[in-house]
Amino acid sequence: MPELPEVETVCRGLAQSLLGAKIFSAEAFAPKLRIEIPQNLNSKLKNKIINSINRKAKYILIDLEDVVIIAHLGMSGRMTIQEQESFVRKKHDHIVIELKLKNGEEKYLVLNDPRRFGIFTLSSVEDIAKHKLFSKLGLEPFSEEFSWQALKKICEKRTKNIKATIMDSSLIVGVGNIYACECLFRAGIHPERAAESLTVKEIKKLYGEIIKTLKEAIAAGGSTLKDYSKANGESGYFQFNFKVYGKEAQPCPTCGAKILRIVQNNRSTFYCNKCQS
DNA sequence: ACACGCTCCTGAACGC
DNA sequence: TGCGTTCAGGAGCGTG
Numbered sequence: 001m002p003e004l005p006e007v008e009t010v011c012r013g014l015a016q017s018l019l020g021a022k023i024f025s026a027e028a029f030a031p032k033l034r035i036e037i038p039q040n041l042n043s044k045l046k047n048k049i050i051n052s053i054n055r056k057a058k059y060i061l062i063d064l065e066d067v068v069i070i071a072h073l074g075m076s077g078r079m080t081i082q083e084q085e086s087f088v089r090k091k092h093d094h095i096v097i098e099l100k101l102k103n104g105e106e107k108y109l110v111l112n113d114p115r116r117f118g119i120f121t122l123s124s125v126e127d128i129a130k131h132k133l134f135s136k137l138g139l140e141p142f143s144e145e146f147s148w149q150a151l152k153k154i155c156e157k158r159t160k161n162i163k164a165t166i167m168d169s170s171l172i173v174g175v176g177n178i179y180a181c182e183c184l185f186r187a188g189i190h191p192e193r194a195a196e197s198l199t200v201k202e203i204k205k206l207y208g209e210i211i212k213t214l215k216e217a218i219a220a221g222g223s224t225l226k227d228y229s230k231a232n233g234e235s236g237y238f239q240f241n242f243k244v245y246g247k248e249a250q251p252c253p254t255c256g257a258k259i260l261r262i263v264q265n266n267r268s269t270f271y272c273n274k275c276q277s
Numbered sequence: 278a279c280a281c282g283c284t285c286c287t288g289a290a291c292g293c
Numbered sequence: 294t295g296c297g298t299t300c301a302g303g304a305g306c307g308t309g
Contacts, residue, residue, distance in 0.1 A: 003303095034286090034304085058303075073303095074285095074286090074302085075303065076301095076302090092287085113286090114286080114287050115285085115287050115288080115301090115302085117285070117286065117302075117304085118303095136304095158280095159279085159280075160281080164281090168304095176302080176303070177302065177303090178302095265282080266281090266282065266283085267302070
């Protein structure tokens with residue numbers, strides 16, 4: 001389940017190998033994932049050179065100078081670099097891009113996505129800034145615009161619960177279900193609280209924990225970047241120590257009370273009823 | 278404008 | 294063993 005830290009890790013990993021690489025061929029094996037995959041992918045991507053790879057919200061942007069690949073990993077997406085000699089297309093490998101690295105090695109860039117919630121589309125460089133997919137995105141957590149004051153403004157007069165609020169990508173991007181649970185635990189805030197009920201002190205604390213948690217998770221992912229022939233972000237997950245997510249009925253790491261699981265907005269929430277109020 | 282539930286999809290886990 | 298059911302969730306969309 002890639003969230004912002006995993007996508008950041010994937011982008012860094014891909015960038016390590018692929019900057020300056022030239023695309024030999026590109027093929028799609030499905031007409032659509034969450035949205036249509038562009039037709040004639042090969043003619044659109046052939047001979048392009050990878051200029052830069054960046055993250056925007058949870059999107060991966062691969063800049064090919066005049067055209068940009070916009071990819072999203074959805075729930076179950078993986079973007080990996082694979083050896084040509086040993087490569088066999090596997091189930092749910094939807095996009096296969098053959099490329100030659102700057103050092104002369106030939107590799108495949110493969111998008112695999114069993115649940116097909118991902119996205120693979122193209123945009124011209126001119127249109128990217130005002131692309132439909134980005135038109136409703138909220139604040140980037142690491143941008144200057146995101147501050148405790150900005151979070152305060154988001155929470156003001158907002159009656160919905162704080163967990164759904166920080167997960168709402170039209171308000172703040174990059175905080176998915178897992179990190180929402182972790183951030184609220186670390187901030188000591190009950191996930192069912194109305195956003196508007198948070199005190200300034202709580203907002204400052206939550207703001208700090210969102211930044212810290214995401215940064216820690218990126219660092220955990222980064223520590224596994226050495227072997228980045230498999231740029232999938234998964235290994236970063238295993239390095240990050242979740243305190244409440246997925247820990248139903250296990251003891252709270254702070255107080256020992258049982259971690260509870262409830263369903264909010266159709267999503268599982270894990271929390272400690274004693275530490276979070 | 279906002280809140281909320283439904284939906285896309287597949288595989289894993291579980292129950293009978 | 295095997296079949297059916299439930300659950301996981303990012304984010305757009307429709308509804309109230």
